[in-house]
Amino acid sequence: MTRRIAFAGLNLESVTAVPQVSTLADFERVCFRGAEIPAQYRGTNTVAGGVLKVLEDAGAEMVPLFHSLLGALGPAEDAAIFAFADELARGLAASGPLDGLVLYLHGACWAPGFADVERTLIERARAAAPDLPIAVPLDYHGNVDAATFAAADIAVAYRHSPHIDMGETGERAARALLRMIETGARPGLAVARPGVVIPSILSATALQPLASLIDMARAEEAAGDCDISVMGGFAYADSANTGMSVICLDWQGQQAAEEKAARLSDALHAARVELSGAIPIWQMDDAIAEAARLRGSGAPVVILEHADRMNDSTHGLRAVLGADLGRVMVPFLLDPESAAAAHAAGAGADVTLNIGGKSAPETGGPLALTVRVLWSGEKRFTVSGRYQQGAPVDLGLTALVEVGEVRISLVSHFAFAVDGDPFFIFGERPEDYDVILLRSKTHFRDFYTPLAQAILVTDTPDLGPADVRLIPYRQFDTSGAYPWRP
Numbered sequence: 001m002t003r004r005i006a007f008a009g010l011n012l013e014s015v016t017a018v019p020q021v022s023t024l025a026d027f028e029r030v031c032f033r034g035a036e037i038p039a040q041y042r043g044t045n046t047v048a049g050g051v052l053k054v055l056e057d058a059g060a061e062m063v064p065l066f067h068s069l070l071g072a073l074g075p076a077e078d079a080a081i082f083a084f085a086d087e088l089a090r091g092l093a094a095s096g097p098l099d100g101l102v103l104y105l106h107g108a109c110w111a112p113g114f115a116d117v118e119r120t121l122i123e124r125a126r127a128a129a130p131d132l133p134i135a136v137p138l139d140y141h142g143n144v145d146a147a148t149f150a151a152a153d154i155a156v157a158y159r160h161s162p163h164i165d166m167g168e169t170g171e172r173a174a175r176a177l178l179r180m181i182e183t184g185a186r187p188g189l190a191v192a193r194p195g196v197v198i199p200s201i202l203s204a205t206a207l208q209p210l211a212s213l214i215d216m217a218r219a220e221e222a223a224g225d226c227d228i229s230v231m232g233g234f235a236y237a238d239s240a241n242t243g244m245s246v247i248c249l250d251w252q253g254q255q256a257a258e259e260k261a262a263r264l265s266d267a268l269h270a271a272r273v274e275l276s277g278a279i280p281i282w283q284m285d286d287a288i289a290e291a292a293r294l295r296g297s298g299a300p301v302v303i304l305e306h307a308d309r310m311n312d313s314t315h316g317l318r319a320v321l322g323a324d325l326g327r328v329m330v331p332f333l334l335d336p337e338s339a340a341a342a343h344a345a346g347a348g349a350d351v352t353l354n355i356g357g358k359s360a361p362e363t364g365g366p367l368a369l370t371v372r373v374l375w376s377g378e379k380r381f382t383v384s385g386r387y388q389q390g391a392p393v394d395l396g397l398t399a400l401v402e403v404g405e406v407r408i409s410l411v412s413h414f415a416f417a418v419d420g421d422p423f424f425i426f427g428e429r430p431e432d433y434d435v436i437l438l439r440s441k442t443h444f445r446d447f448y449t450p451l452a453q454a455i456l457v458t459d460t461p462d463l464g465p466a467d468v469r470l471i472p473y474r475q476f477d478t479s480g481a482y483p484w485r486p
């Protein structure tokens with residue numbers, strides 16, 4: 001008998017303080033439904049791609065409902081969560097006999113009317129299908145606690161940041177779900193919270209001591225029949241369960257799951273001071289001076305404006321324009337207005353634009369610049385880097401503009417500049433630049449660590465500070481989270 005597994009995905013990483021709300025229309029713009037989902041994601045390094053691979057290899061059928069992966073933006077509007085929760089319940093009810101559900105979520109989606117968006121979606125699925133095994137693949141940056149998964153059977157998250165294992169995470173979720181269905185055995189599922197909050201920039205899983213702590217999870221897995229997800233958490237989503245956590249899925253039962261999760265959580269807590277100071281953070285002026293010093297000595301220097309959250313901050317752009325750094329690329333700056341104005345002026349034209357800085361005052365505000373338009377038009381591509389490899393990206397109306405030796409790509413839709421694509425799509429090469437100004441937090445490391453001669457992580461007075469003590473939490477109780485605070 002062919003197993004029938006429903007699949008649904010709703011994925012947003014929310015910065016609570018970003019004023020731009022992610023609306024239902026925003027989710028709809030990137031939403032695929034039904035047969036579009038396997039058509040878009042089969043063979044890609046994405047959760048949907050991984051789930052599909054395992055199900056098809058096992059002779060099971062995916063019953064695709066919806067898949068909307070919005071990325072890292074502001075809060076979701078409540079109406080969007082209600083709409084997808086309703087659609088999930090309706091879809092489960094209308095799909096005929098089902099054997100399981102894979103519900104792909106982020107973990108740090110935040111909407112004002114919900115204490116825990118992911119918990120709400122899982123509970124809604126459970127209410128619609130009381131006896132259905134439910135597996136939840138998650139982002140490593142999810143904020144979760146035991147209550148999040150009270151109505152789920154299985155939860156697993158990415159093990160790497162950069163998230164180069166999205167496909168494998170889908171595979172782990174689907175394999176565990178099929179195992180539960182075939183054997184009738186429900187695994188133990190535990191979540192432990194160490195009371196540690198780290199900024200995204202320090203959540204890269206190759207950094208020490210984080211890498212060694214994550215290795216402990218792999219050792220536990222080798223010793224027992226379990227799947228452990230060390231969660232980096234997401235400092236900028238303000239909820240009662242903000243911060244790191246450990247999820248243990250254990251086929252030896254609930255007690256084993258609780259013990260292993262607690263053991264690893266204790267180790268994270270013990271390492272909290274080291275976790276909070278894993279890499280040097282530069283002031284922008286010092287980073288510019290260092291980039292100028294390194295200029296001409298080979299590979300590009302990456303300056304990382306990590307505190308930017310909407311891909312439109314101008315602190316870094318202002319700094320590189322005011323310095324003599326050689327050839328500079330500023331990829332995927334989100335500014336639909338400027339992209340449209342550049343497109344209206346046309347390739348070859350000089351046009352004065354108010355670039356960037358429109359999403360919030362903390363971004364540094366718009367920058368009035370007269371630029372030469374090099375190219376403009378609609379831009380779509382599929383990801384070439386390992387992070388989301390093969391997934392479709394739609395930048396909307398896009399313009400490549402130049403001022404002096406600084407080139408800026410202005411895009412109409414939020415997109416991650418984490419690999420070579422921001423260069424390749426214009427027929428360019430990153431190696432031909434002296435400085436590349438990125439806004440990524442960890443995902444850039446997979447492509448740029450081998451490419452760059454230096455990565456200078458800078459802090460700017462923006463919405464995603466490296467010092468998490470600057471975040472004005474309302475929901476999250478910080479009293480237990482900063483035991484190392486002087």
Ligand SMILES: [Zn+2]
Pocket residue numbers: 139140141163
């Ligand atoms: Zn993430």
